[in-house]
Amino acid sequence: MKAARVQESGKIVIEEVPVPVLGETDVLIRVHRAGICGTDVGVLHGYIPAKLPVTLGHEFSGTIVKLGKPGLGGLREGSAVAASGGWGCGVCELCQKGLDPFCKKRVSLGRNTDGCMAEFVKVDYRVVYPLPSNVSLDEGQNLVNLACVVRGAQKISSFLGKTVAIFGPGNMGLLMLQLARMAGALQAVMVGTRDFRLELAKRFGANHVVNVRRENPVQRILEWYPGGVDIVAEATGIASSLPDCIEVLKGQGAVVSLGIFSGKIKDFDPSFLYYKEPTIYGSKGGHGAYGMALELLGEKKFEILPMITHRFPLEETAKGFKTFEDKVENALRILIQPVP
Ligand SMILES: [Zn+2]
């Protein structure tokens, strides 16, 4: 089968590799849609740890081709499915306590095991989720990110009647915005760098948007909300955004950080811990939130399709990554499509 792989940092090659061999607990899935995520870009360039060579990708939808043994997990061959981007060993102390994301033996697609930018991917049956019959493969490809924003949002006690600022109108930030409005947020602000994405944010319910290329987000947000906002979601993955998140936060407000940060914060001043009494949540992956994410997808609560801007066949994976990395103005969710 063909796979988009990284042999050495910075370079994607399309290679012919064997179809994965299944163990008893594995499921072989034909990949239809694979989304490019910032984490994949980090793996490609070596600033997110990975075991090379590796097939890229961890967010996808597809159809089951083969089960490791008949009836495995109640799954059926031919079913349309999506899956989590990784899984814990299931037996260590952390996994036993439901802390799978922190399992020391965690398997992560596209990082320490071959990912989904290939014709087929092998996944543990425990993290394979059949899609509701009314959910398409185009919608299902975003299940991982939906679960991530649900997990992140669940850390905040309530959005009801609250003001929310979201930094980063990428795939994750725009899903978070939709979820915040759904959960009863009174007002929402989106902070970003591309007008195309900020326009989408308005469509998804943002009351205000700030383009940081033209305006200072802290100044603007504090003009609209002089006391600060109740909740900030950080979805840029850029470390220098965090001080701004704190700056616009109301006393006793909450920050939830959704991505993996790249870079460091210079002149970090922790005195805000005293002055603002903030609650700061990290949120790693979508563990425990897949059930609700599937229900929300089935209820058609999210606008997923308008976020898909580019599609590339597997052979053009490198072109897809370039479109992502070049920050092309109208690019948002970029899909690799091993099956057209
Ligand atoms: Zn991802």
Ligand SMILES: [Zn+2]
């Ligand atoms: Zn474990």
